[in-house]
Amino acid sequence: MQVKTLILGAGAAGMMCAAHAGPGTLVIDHAKAPGEKIRISGGGRCNFTNLDIRFDRYLGENPHFHKSAMSRYTQWDFIARVSEAGIPWHEKTLGQLFCDTSAKDIIALLRHDMDAAGADLWLRTSLADLSHADGVFTAILEREGTRHTVRARNLVLATGGKSIPKMGATGLSYDIARRFGHDITETRPALVPLAFPDGRFKPLSGVACPARAAYNGTAFEEALLFTHRGLSGPSILQISSYWREGDALSLDLLPGIDLGAILSEKRRSDGKKQIATELARHLPQRLVEYLAGEMDLAGRLGDLSDARIAEIAAALGDWQLRPGGSEGYRTAEVTLGGIATDRISSKTMMSEHLPGLYMIGEAVDVTGWLGGYNFQWAWSSGWAAGQAISGAATM
Numbered sequence: 210m211q212v213k214t215l216i217l218g219a220g221a222a223g224m225m226c227a228a229h230a231g232p233g234t235l236v237i238d239h240a241k242a243p244g245e246k247i248r249i250s251g252g253g254r255c256n257f258t259n260l261d262i263r264f265d266r267y268l269g270e271n272p273h274f275h276k277s278a279m280s281r282y283t284q285w286d287f288i289a290r291v292s293e294a295g296i297p298w299h300e301k302t303l304g305q306l307f308c309d310t311s312a313k314d315i316i317a318l319l320r321h322d323m324d325a326a327g328a329d330l331w332l333r334t335s336l337a338d339l340s341h342a343d344g345v346f347t348a349i350l351e352r353e354g355t356r357h358t359v360r361a362r363n364l365v366l367a368t369g370g371k372s373i374p375k376m377g378a379t380g381l382s383y384d385i386a387r388r389f390g391h392d393i394t395e396t397r398p399a400l401v402p403l404a405f406p407d408g409r410f411k412p413l414s415g416v417a418c419p420a421r422a423a424y425n426g427t428a429f430e431e432a433l434l435f436t437h438r439g440l441s442g443p444s445i446l447q448i449s450s451y452w453r454e455g456d457a458l459s460l461d462l463l464p465g466i467d468l469g470a471i472l473s474e475k476r477r478s479d480g481k482k483q484i485a486t487e488l489a490r491h492l493p494q495r496l497v498e499y500l501a502g503e504m505d506l507a508g509r510l511g512d513l514s515d516a517r518i519a520e521i522a523a524a525l526g527d528w529q530l531r532p533g534g535s536e537g538y539r540t541a542e543v544t545l546g547g548i549a550t551d552r553i554s555s556k557t558m559m560s561e562h563l564p565g566l567y568m569i570g571e572a573v574d575v576t577g578w579l580g581g582y583n584f585q586w587a588w589s590s591g592w593a594a595g596q597a598i599s600g601a602a603t604m
Contacts (some may be wrong), residue, residue: 210357213233213234214234215234215348215364216237217381218236218365218366218367219244220243220570221224222572223238223570223591224243224319224322225595226367226567226594227592228319229595230365234598235361235506236331236334238332242598245376246369249312250305255307255315256584258288258289258436259303260300266566266578269550269573269574274591275575276402277593278558282588282589283589286550290318294321296309297309297310311539333352339364339388340433341389341566345361345477346362348364367382369570371538372398373539373542374541375435378538383396386548386572389563390560390563391548391568393547394544397545398540398545399541399544400579402446402536403490404532410438412499413436416434417434421460422447422458422459423461429444430444430465433460436525438489439441439533439536449535452597454532456532458529459528460530463489463492466491468594469521471487472492472518475487480511480512482513484509484521485498487510497514500525504603517562520595543583545576548573553573557574557593557596558590567594567597571587573590
C-alpha cells in the first residue's frame with residue numbers, strides 16, 4: 210500500500226496534521242478510539258486553548274522554537290474553527306476555554322476535518338517495523354491480525370510523550386527520532402501532583418485554598434489542594450514543571466494578605482481571641498488545626514509580641530516544603546522535554562537532515578503551562594506540518 214503521508218498517532222496534533230496534509234494521508238493509532246487524551250481532558254470538557262497565549266509560557270531548551278508555528282496558527286484561528294462548527298464554549302478562568310457540552314465535540318470536529326481532507330484512520334493498529342531508503346519510509350503495520358506494508362514519502366511522529374501510560378502512552382516517537390539521527394532532551398513528568406511519601410498531608414486530604422507556590426524565582430498564584438499523597442491543584446501542577454526533585458519549594462498560604470498587619474490590629478482590638486480562631490477567618494479550619502501543631506499557633510492574640518507576629522506571618526507566607534518526588538507519568542498531564550528542536554525546522558516541523566520526517570505535538574521538546582497551552586501547541590504544530598506537507602510534491 211502506498212500513501213503520501215503516514216501519521217503515527219491519532220491524538221490532537223496527529224489529527225490536526227491529517228486535517229491539513231491533504232489527500233493520501235493515513236493516520237494510525239493503537240487505541241480503539243481517536244483523541245483519548247482530548248476526551249478525558251478538562252474533566253471531559255477539554256480545555257482546548259487559552260485566550261491569553263504567551264510565548265514565554267512554554268518551556269524547552271530552545272525558548273523560541275514554538276514561536277513560528279504559533280504565530281501563524283493562533284488560538285484565534287482554532288477558536289474560529291470551533292465556533293464555525295457550532296461548538297458552544299465558555300471561558301472558565303484565566304483565559305481557559307472549555308466546551309460547554311463535551312470534549313467529544315472537539316474530537317468530532319477533527320474527525321470531520323480529516324474526512325473532508327481525504328485522510329484515512331486505522332485504529333487498533335501497531336507499528337511492527339519501520340525503515341527508510343531512497344526517500345521513502347516503509348512501515349510494517351499490524352491490524353486485526355494482519356500485517357500490512359505501507360510506503361510513504363512523509364512520516365509524521367505524533368505519538369505524544371510518556372504521560373498517562375494507562376492510555377497507552379510510550380516513548381515511541383523518541384525511539385524513532387533517535388533512530389533517524391535526532392537527540393532527545395531529558396524527559397520528566399510535568400503538570401503533575403507532588404508526593405510526600407511520609408503521608409504527612411493525609412489528615413488534610415480534600416482541603417483546598419488559594420496559595421502562591423514558588424520555586425527558583427518562578428511562582429504561580431492559584432488554588433492548592435491537599436491530597437492523601439501530597440499536594441495538587443493548579444498552583445502545584447504549574448510549579449511542578451519547574452521544580453527539581455530533591456529541592457524545596459515555598460508556599461504562601463495567604464497571598465496578597467498582610468497577615469502581620471492583621472494580627473497586630475487584632476491584638477489591639479480583640480486581644481482575648483485565640484490565634485487559631487483569627488487564622489480560621491482566612492484559612493480552612495482543618496488546615497489551621499494542622500498548622501497549629503506544626504507551627505505552635507496556640508494562645509491568645511494579646512500575648513503575641515511583635516517578633517512572634519512576624520514569625521507567624523513569615524511561616525505562613527514562606528512555608529518551605531521538600532516533596533519526595535512527583536506522582537510520575539501516571540498522573541502527569543504532559544511530558545517535559547522530548548525530541549530536541551535543534552535539527553527541526555520551526556516553520557515546517559520537518560527534520561533538517563531527513564526530508565519527509567516531521568515531528569509535532571507533545572513528542573517535541575515544547576511544553577506549555579496548564580490551561581490550554583499544550584493543546585494550542587498541538588493545533589499549531591500539527592497545522593504547520595500539515596501545511597508543509599500539502600504543499601509538497603505528491604508521490
